[in-house]
Amino acid sequence: MRDFDTIAAIATPPGESGVALIKISGTDAKTIVSEIFKMKTGGIFLNSRPWTMHYGHILEHDSGDVIDEVVVSYFMAPKSYTAEDVVEITCHGGYASTRRILEQVMVMGARPAAPGEFTKRAFLNGRIDLAQAEAVIDIINAKTDQSMRTAMAQSQGRLSREISTIREKLLNMLAFIEVTVDFPEDDLESATAEKVKDNALEIVEKIESLLKTSGEGKIIRDGLRTVIAGKPNVGKSSLLNTLLMENRAIVTDVPGTTRDVIEEYLNLDGIPIILVDTAGIRDTQDIVERIGVDISKQKLVEADLVLFMLDRSRPIDNEDLEIITRLENNRYIVLLNKTDLEDRLDYDHPILQDAIQVSATNGFGISELKKRIKDMFFDGTVKAGEYSVSNDRHKEALMRANESLKDALAALKGNMQLDVVSIDLSTAWSYLGEITGDTLQEDLIDKIFSDFCVGK
Template identity: 85%
Template structure:
C-alpha cells in the first residue's frame, strides 16, 4: 500500500529563487491541501474545478497563521503526471517558506516522497513505460540542446514503440509455432520453420540497427570524455581555456604547473564533451607532480577520445613517443600546437600524417578540430531528436535479445524441433521487455528510480 498512499515533496532546488513548488500526489492530495489553503475569494478548495490555477494563502492548520501567498493548481486523475490526483503549490522561493508549507502537508497526512517516486507512480499507473521514465532523468541531466532533444524523443515513446513492435512480432511467431506444434498432423513444420527464420532475420536486423545507435546515443546522453594529453608545457591548459572561452586553468611557462586533473563540461556544436586537462606526462622526482602524472595515465585509459598535443617549436622526443605508445588502442587526434610562433619546426614523422595545426592561444585550428570530432563519432552530423539507444541497461538487453535470436537461427539451421526454437524466441521477447519494464524484476525497478532526484 506504500506505493499508493499520498506523497509530497519540494520539487524545486533549495535556496533563494523566484518561486518554489511543493508537489502532492495521491487520493488524499486535494483533501489535505484544502485544510491549509484559503482561497482569496473565500471559495472552498474541495469544490474547485481541476486544471485551473487558484490564488490564496497557505496557513498553519492549528493557529490559522498565514505562511505564504501562493498559487495552487489541481490536476484530477488520471490526467496528471502520476495519473493520480495531483496538487502543486507554488510559493515564493527560499528555504523557509517551502519547508514550512511541506511540513503542514506532512502533518495533515501525506508522507515524504522518495527519490523518483512521482515518476515511478506514473510508470506503475501505466501512464509511461520504464524507458520513458528513464528519459525523464536524461532530460534533467541533459547538457546540450542535442541531448535534450534526444531525451525528449525517448520520453515521447519513440524507442518504446519500436521495442513494442518487435515484441509483438516475436509473440506472433511464438503463437504460430504453438499452433504448428499442437497440430502435427497438418504437416506445417517445414513451412513454419521457413517463415520463422525469415521473420527472425528481419527482427535481428532491426535490433542490430538499434545497437548501432548506442555509441552515438551514449555520447549524447553522458558526454564524450575527452582527455588532453601530452608532456609538460605543450599548451594543454591553454587549449582547455580556449575551448571553454574562459580562464579555467593556470597557464605559465614553468613545466609541471598543472598538478591535478581539471574536468569541465563543454558544448561542442551540440555534443556534450567532458573535457579533461591532465598533468604533463614525464618522469619526475617531484612527489606531488608524480601523483598527477599517475592520474593522467589512468585518465588516458578511461577516455573516449584523447587530444594528443605536440609542441611545434620543439622536436618530437622520447617522452612524446612514450605517450603515443600508450594510445595504441585509443581513439586520438594529434594536435600540433604553437603554430603561431615564428620558430616553429618543420619535421616529418608518421604520427603527423593526420595532425591538426592549432594555436591554443589564438584559436587557430579549433574549427577543424570540431569537424574532426564530429566526423570520428557522428559521421559528420549530430542528429538531434532521433531515438537512439543511450542507456547501458537498454543496450545490454538488446545484446541479449540479439544473442537469443541468433541461437534460434542456429537451431533452425540445424533442423531442431520448433519447440526448442521457441525457447530462444521467448528469451528474446523477455529481454526486450526489460527495456519497457514489462519483464523487469521489482527490485531492479526500485534501483532505477532510486537514482532520480526527490520531487520528480
C-alpha cells in the first residue's frame, strides 16, 4: 500500500480565478520544484527553511522562459498534510498557467496524484485515521454551517477517540480472559465472567448511545431529501419558490406545468434540505407528463420526508386519495395551501388532523412548517457538532460490533467457556477497528479514497 514516489496535482477547481494551487508531496518534492523555481531574492529554493513562503517565477526547464509569477511554500515532513515533504505553488488562476506549471513538475519527475491520494498518504503515514480522512470529504461537501461543524469535529478525532477508548477496553477484557484461561488453578473464571459482563454492558450502552446520533448525523451530512408532492395545480412549485426565496420553478394556473423534477438545496436553520419539486401526480394521456408523474412516484419512495400539498379550496378527490395511499411508508407533513380562498375541505378525514395551513404565495405558515420539520427529526433543536455518527459505513460497523457484544453477553448468560466469549469480543474489536481503518481491508480503503477529488 505504501508507495513513496512523488505525486502532484492541481488542488483548486478548474476555471478562471485569482489564484490556483499546485500541490507536490513526496521525498523529491523540494528537489523537483528547485529545478524550475527562480527565487526573486536570488537564493536557491533547495536551501530554503521549512514552513516559509518564497516569491519568484516558475520557469520552463528546457528554455528558461518564465511561465508565471508565483509564491512557493515548503512544509517539511512529518509536519505537513501528508506527513511527507510538501511543496505548494500558488500561481495565477486559469487553465494555461496551472497546466503548464503542472507539466513542468511532471517533467522533473513527479507523477499525477490519484483521487484522494494526498489524504490517503496522510492516513497511511499515521497522521490521521480513516474516520478523520473521511471527514475531509464531508468538509468539502458541507452545505450548512452545522454540517461543516459536524465534519470538523470528526476531522479533529471526536469519533475516533470514542472508538479508541472502547477498543482499548475490549483489549483489556480479552487480556483478562486470556490470563484466566491460562491459569485455571487460580479459580478466577467466575469473577472474570462477572467483570467481563459488566464491561460488555457498559460498552453496549455506549455504542447504542452513538447509534442514536446516526439518524440526525446522516441528515446533517447528506441532507434531508424532502419531496413536495400533490396533484397538479395545488401550489407545489410556488412553495418551492417561497422556501428558496427565488423564482426557481415556473408557476402558472395551467395544471401540469411542472413535468420534470427540480432539486435545490435549502439551509433550514442549519439542516441541509434537498428540496425536490415533482410533477403533479394524476392520470394523464400526455406522454411527457406521464413520464414526469412516474418519476414523481419514484421520488416518493426515495424521500426522507414528503410535504403533501392539498388545495383547501377543493374537496379531497380520488387523485388526492391515490397519493395518500402512497404515503403509508413515508414520514410526511400535510400542507393545506391557498388560505386566501374559501375552505372546502372535510376535516373528518384523518390525514387532515395535524395539517398545517399555508400560503405558498405570501409565506403564511412557513415558520410553522420549519418548526415541524425540526421537531420531527431533531426534537426541536439542531445541536452544533453533537452528531458523532454521520457515515453509513461507521453506523454499520457499530451495529455489527453491538451484535457481537450481545452474542458475548448471551454466551456468558449461558455459562459458556470464556474462550468462546472471547471470540465474540474479538469480533467486536475488529468491527470497531474498521471505523478508524485499523482492521479494514486494503481494497475497501482504496474504494473510500477513490471517491475523493484529485488534489485532496
